[in-house]
Amino acid sequence: MEAILRPIYQERASQPNTLGVIIIEKIQKSIPTTDTFDAVLLIIVNEGEQSVFVKHYSYEQKKAALHIVTEEKLNEWLLLGTNKKIFDWLYNGKVLFDRNEYIENLKTELRDFPFYGRKIKMGLEFSKLIRRYMDGKAFFDNGHYLDAYNHVVHSLHHLARLAVVESGFHPEVTVWHQVKQIDLEIYKLYEELVSSEEAIEKRLELLFLASEFLIHSKTKVGIAHLLDVLSEKESWSFNDIMYHPELLEYSVDLSMLIQYLTDKGYISVENIETKGPRVYHRNYRLTNKE
Template identity: 75%
Template sequence: MEDILRPIYQERASQANTLGVLIINKQQKNTPATDTFDAILLILVKEAESPVFVKHYSYNDKKAALYMVTDQQLHEWLLLGSNKKIFDWLYNGKILFERNEYIHDLKTELREFPFNGRKMKMGIEFAKLIRRYMDGKAFFENGHYLDTYNHVVHSLHHLARLAIIEHGFHPEVTVWQQVKQIEPEILKLYEELVNSHEPLEKRLELLFLASEFLIHSKTKSGISHFVDVLSEKEFWSISELMKHEELLFYSVDLGMLLEYLIDKHVVEIVNIETKGQDIFHRYYKLGKKLS
């Protein structure tokens, strides 16, 4: 397939905007890494009109997909983990072209996983975990057990991803295989939820009790990045926090994270008077309890 695609990637490689080109070949039948295609051609560029551009090709009984991705979009995927296949593509793809060792440096960065990037990624993952966990609890208390189950499965997935990041690795497609080697107790919780013959309500009840401890054990590392931001000044409005460059990726989960940390006495509320009687602006500051 590489020979067939050569004219396509050679044309792209000759352009100054192109940073690197990789090809990812299907290794086994029905592998998820290539989305059923026989080959993926990944072209990384400095900038483009669209952050992601996709083309599909056919040759006899074969099919291939071309992905042209900007450097900014690539790093957003790596930070948020919103495109899990990208790790597989970067790790296992064959380098066809790179400018100034761009892909080599990228792989080194992924392998070494700089601490600052790891802290932000953990913060984003912890915020997602809290959102799913708290929403699941609310559904449980109202007797909506199937909706609870859905949120709890997602919260365990975020917990697993958080544990993997904490140990210095990037979560990949096979998250449960990764966490099995790192923190098997999280996998055990997941298996008990999915495989137990107990009534669903009982399974969920037991899981909330067990996961409460695990979430508590991850809180200090999970909020480290958020605490760093809060420490930058005395108190913040929610608008200021949402606009902060390093908190943009926390997105809709930021408000729930704040409420969780207020409940845990990590964040304190600061009420500032408005012109209206008995109405206050609600601001937030770092509390004293971080253990």
């Protein structure tokens, strides 16, 4: 397979813009690592007109996919976890070309998983967790149980990914396999939700109670990055928080997270007078809560 695809990747490897080439071959039909393709060629480039360029090939009743990805987009995937397959590709793919040991150094960094990188990823996962949990709770309180169920499943996924990151690992495609080894309590909670024969309303009611405790236990590690940023000054408008360079990736989840932390006493509200009577600017500041 590699020999057949060699002309495709050799042309790219000869270009100075190319940092590395990896081939990933399909091994298990049940694992969607290669998106049903028999092989995937991942080519990492320094920069490109498109952040991701994909091309499909056919050969000998088989099919292959070529993914040309810029270094910037790759780093975004690694930080945000928006392409879960990328970790499997980097860990398990065969390196065909590696300029100045770029891929080897990247894999070393992923294995070491620097603590600062972990803090950011935990913050992002926690913010998504809170968004899904609170939306799910609102649907539940209004009797929309199927919508609540959907949000709770997603919130548990973020809780699971948070637990994996906290343990020093990157969440992979088979995240529940990871969690089963790392945090059995979260795994059993998820198992209970999806496999219980109880009525959906009862399942959700019990899960919200259990989730409240687990979220509380993960709050300090989940908000450590955000609190580091907010400690830079005493008072913040929400716009200043939203556009801080380190918080841009929190995106639409940030407002819900700030409200959650206000409700829990980690952040206090400071009302600042405006020109209008009885209308105040709403600023935020850290409390002394440990």
